[in-house]
Amino acid sequence: MEIPRHWRIKSQRYGLVGEVCPHCEIKIFPPRDVCPNCGGEAKEEYIFSGRGEVYSFTSLYDGPAGFEETTPYTVALIKLEEGPVVTAQLTDLGDASVEIGMPVEMVTRRIRSDGDERGMLIYGYKFRPLGLGPR
Amino acid sequence: MTSSEKSSLLLIPDRPVGFIGYGAYVPRYRLPGSAVARVWRFSEGGSPVKEKAVAGLDEDVITMSIEAARNALARAGIAASELRAVWIGSESHPYAVKPSGTVVAEALGATTSVSTGDWQFACKAGTEAIVAAMGLVGSGMGKYALAIGMDTAQGRPGDQLEYTAGSGGAAYIVGPADEALAVIEAAYSFVTDTPDFWRRQEQKYPEHGQRFTGDPAYFKHIHSAAETLLKETGTSASDYRFAVFHQPNPKFPQRAASLLGFNDEQIKDGLLVPVIGNTYAGAALIGLSAVLDIAQPGDRILVTSFGSGAGSDAFALRVTEAILERRGKAPSTAAYIARRTEIDYGTYVRFRGKLAMK
Amino acid sequence: MTEVVIAGIGQVPVGEHWDISMRSLAARAILAARKDANGLKPQALYVGNFLGPMVSHQSNLGTLLAQNAGLEGVEAFTIEAAGASGAGAFRMGYLAVSSGYVDTALVVGVEKYTDMIGPGLEHYIGMGMDYDYELMQGITTASQAALLMQRYLYESKAPREAFAEFSLSAHANGAHNPYAMYRKAIKLETYERAEIVSSPLNMFDIAPYADGAAAVILTRSELVRPSELEKMVRVTGSSVVIDRLSLHDRPDPLAFEAAGLSVEQACRQAGILPKDVDFFELSDAYSIFAVLSLEAAGFAKRGEAWKLAQSGAFRLKGELPISTMGGLKARGNPLAATGVYQVVEAVQQLRGQSGANQVAGARRALVQSLGGPASTAITHVLERCT
Numbered sequence: 001m002e003i004p005r006h007w008r009i010k011s012q013r014y015g016l017v018g019e020v021c022p023h024c025e026i027k028i029f030p031p032r033d034v035c036p037n038c039g040g041e042a043k044e045e046y047i048f049s050g051r052g053e054v055y056s057f058t059s060l061y062d063g064p065a066g067f068e069e070t071t072p073y074t075v076a077l078i079k080l081e082e083g084p085v086v087t088a089q090l091t092d093l094g095d096a097s098v099e100i101g102m103p104v105e106m107v108t109r110r111i112r113s114d115g116d117e118r119g120m121l122i123y124g125y126k127f128r129p130l131g132l133g134p135r
Numbered sequence: 136m137t138s139s140e141k142s143s144l145l146l147i148p149d150r151p152v153g154f155i156g157y158g159a160y161v162p163r164y165r166l167p168g169s170a171v172a173r174v175w176r177f178s179e180g181g182s183p184v185k186e187k188a189v190a191g192l193d194e195d196v197i198t199m200s201i202e203a204a205r206n207a208l209a210r211a212g213i214a215a216s217e218l219r220a221v222w223i224g225s226e227s228h229p230y231a232v233k234p235s236g237t238v239v240a241e242a243l244g245a246t247t248s249v250s251t252g253d254w255q256f257a258c259k260a261g262t263e264a265i266v267a268a269m270g271l272v273g274s275g276m277g278k279y280a281l282a283i284g285m286d287t288a289q290g291r292p293g294d295q296l297e298y299t300a301g302s303g304g305a306a307y308i309v310g311p312a313d314e315a316l317a318v319i320e321a322a323y324s325f326v327t328d329t330p331d332f333w334r335r336q337e338q339k340y341p342e343h344g345q346r347f348t349g350d351p352a353y354f355k356h357i358h359s360a361a362e363t364l365l366k367e368t369g370t371s372a373s374d375y376r377f378a379v380f381h382q383p384n385p386k387f388p389q390r391a392a393s394l395l396g397f398n399d400e401q402i403k404d405g406l407l408v409p410v411i412g413n414t415y416a417g418a419a420l421i422g423l424s425a426v427l428d429i430a431q432p433g434d435r436i437l438v439t440s441f442g443s444g445a446g447s448d449a450f451a452l453r454v455t456e457a458i459l460e461r462r463g464k465a466p467s468t469a470a471y472i473a474r475r476t477e478i479d480y481g482t483y484v485r486f487r488g489k490l491a492m493k
Numbered sequence: 494m495t496e497v498v499i500a501g502i503g504q505v506p507v508g509e510h511w512d513i514s515m516r517s518l519a520a521r522a523i524l525a526a527r528k529d530a531n532g533l534k535p536q537a538l539y540v541g542n543f544l545g546p547m548v549s550h551q552s553n554l555g556t557l558l559a560q561n562a563g564l565e566g567v568e569a570f571t572i573e574a575a576g577a578s579g580a581g582a583f584r585m586g587y588l589a590v591s592s593g594y595v596d597t598a599l600v601v602g603v604e605k606y607t608d609m610i611g612p613g614l615e616h617y618i619g620m621g622m623d624y625d626y627e628l629m630q631g632i633t634t635a636s637q638a639a640l641l642m643q644r645y646l647y648e649s650k651a652p653r654e655a656f657a658e659f660s661l662s663a664h665a666n667g668a669h670n671p672y673a674m675y676r677k678a679i680k681l682e683t684y685e686r687a688e689i690v691s692s693p694l695n696m697f698d699i700a701p702y703a704d705g706a707a708a709v710i711l712t713r714s715e716l717v718r719p720s721e722l723e724k725m726v727r728v729t730g731s732s733v734v735i736d737r738l739s740l741h742d743r744p745d746p747l748a749f750e751a752a753g754l755s756v757e758q759a760c761r762q763a764g765i766l767p768k769d770v771d772f773f774e775l776s777d778a779y780s781i782f783a784v785l786s787l788e789a790a791g792f793a794k795r796g797e798a799w800k801l802a803q804s805g806a807f808r809l810k811g812e813l814p815i816s817t818m819g820g821l822k823a824r825g826n827p828l829a830a831t832g833v834y835q836v837v838e839a840v841q842q843l844r845g846q847s848g849a850n851q852v853a854g855a856r857r858a859l860v861q862s863l864g865g866p867a868s869t870a871i872t873h874v875l876e877r878c879t
Contacts, residue, residue, distance in 0.1 A: 010241055030625070036742065055644065058636045058640050058643055058692050059689075059691065060639075060690075060691045061691065062615065062633065062635070062690055064628065065611070065616035067612075068492075069492065070193060075630060075640070077640055077741055077746075087626060087627050087630050087740065087741045089193075089631055092191065095476060107198070107202060108201045108242050110194065110195055110198055111629060111630070111631070112631070117493075120233075123198065123242070124630075132466040132471065132474060133466040
């Protein structure tokens, strides 16, 4: 069981909560201790809009342990509109073919169980094609 | 009016309340009734619905509630931290023990000063949470409360429920009536101990009383609740532009409506069961969200849920001017329904965890 | 500055050694290297290992492997840098000897991949990534490479089939390496028909994980008799450069910045330019890694390594032979052992012991090992002593 490490970063995962550097104002995700841009200490919370576009993507047919039940799935590098890039799954693709540059929006989904079906459920950000209308 | 002047039966808080925001959610997968019929041939023949909505592999009541609630917050235009309650009614909470509400509250940013809990009353768990939210807001304990009805409905393979048990629901933020997009003029709850449908602890699929679920259960409770509400509020069917009833199939709400004096025109916009199935605790509430998507200021809406076990909550709503400016701030119920990927029975079995992996 | 030389090399065939334990694999490579070094006695053992604690539930390998190989009175510990662990251990040996603190150092890279079976393995190999923000999103090392390849295809407009050449060339070379896991050339059709593992990456774009152990013995040139020095190889450049761990944190993931910078630094130390090397043992854990490494090192313009490859430039008789003994693709990828295998193979070339795969007149080698997608890049320049 890995309860503490998942619990610790729950808000980042559930709601794409990162940081804004108080010194150079760059937006940071995932949060870190030192700003990658100016080297100052980064601590101020910033909630990302969840909108972005696909920078690259791949469909996996051989997932790692813990992801057997949802394999195959598509993982992408998503460039958020505020600047940072995140690694995340794409979901709700339907018949849509994924393309680099495709606009996407964040949704909170079930990522996997911690261990087997008795373990805690881990939720977090995924992205789906933009297009439902206002969010 | 003061408490002493109020009818002793109606649920009307001291401070008037209403819905200040609402949000729907329907997953994108659809299982046509014909796909079920191909595998399971029931004596009645065809499917009572065209298709039903099915949650994806990474969806459950928690994730679906988060999205519906984000939509409700967008319409309400308030910060999640202003919510004093996050209550989720469902019969498919992902955990047997551990609240869905804590994950949802955390994801919304509603923690930490918030009452959170999961409600259970079969298909009326969501409206039950709304009644409680009316109490919390109406008493002045808190300004805003979030109540959600959401389900990934279960049905045993081979049961008639396989045609209809769908996924979806809606979230409502209850707040002061002067901020509302729809004022809750009165509510009424009718409850008896009637075991028409249940699921025992640790059982995967529910049991139901077949034809017993009709007259003594659904019709008795829906009718009694709605009729009492109409009578006590001094209104009749013709005063309402819309009526929404719990909808386990298309026939039940149509008959219930007709018995109460409502016509097809009044119920058609809130009757979603033919296209998304029976979303259990979400059913009446997502019917209402579809109505709010098109209602005009001044319209009155009657909503009556039904939960097996059994009981009904009935609400008399009056839509305000605020609806015009707020409903466009989140995706409509119709937009979710239009988003559609058809799946076959095998995919459905996998998505709903009916495939033995161990 | 002290001149560090490679006095001995040893390796075991790469493959699925179901019946050989990690300690025995390491011992076989160590004994072979010691024999090759004419019994030169090491004072230190540096172990490159990645999966031991996870797959074999074994830590403190320095002590275990030293004891099992009969090494007494040595200092010993493990160096870990994911797939570059073996190169990291080699770098450690180089630093120890060149500093003068250690006269003779033994470096062993060992990986025991087959102690476990199932999807857990993919999970453990993925631990070289950021667990919280990459692995927990369901990504694997192969899919990470696939993300790079997808982006490369988009930016360079390279045709998908251009990547076949890297696999074909590696397998052609591996056919003549007795230590290789796959010793058979493959046809273009085989590549084209291969199963997609993580789109657009297919099975033949991926080097197979395997068991393996390789060892080298490093010492100072003044401790070796001149007659013996002749067949030895000097380490003239050594560099470790790291990048941001995750692809998502890099401004330009296709730049493989650490790989480029590491080549630049190692060559500068050796007083050469990259073009002065006779061959390049690079890290072709995935075909896209070979492409990006070649471009980062300056052997091809950005977005054009695939074009050069089609002309045969990277074959044994081309302008810059790569993966001369089969590379990770055909020799196999025993992860932490890989970096030491690369050094062993480069030494074979420089000694003229590569048989059918001999690069004619090879005097100078560039050897690069990557941990992750060039998250760690470790590069060495090796040169013949005479």
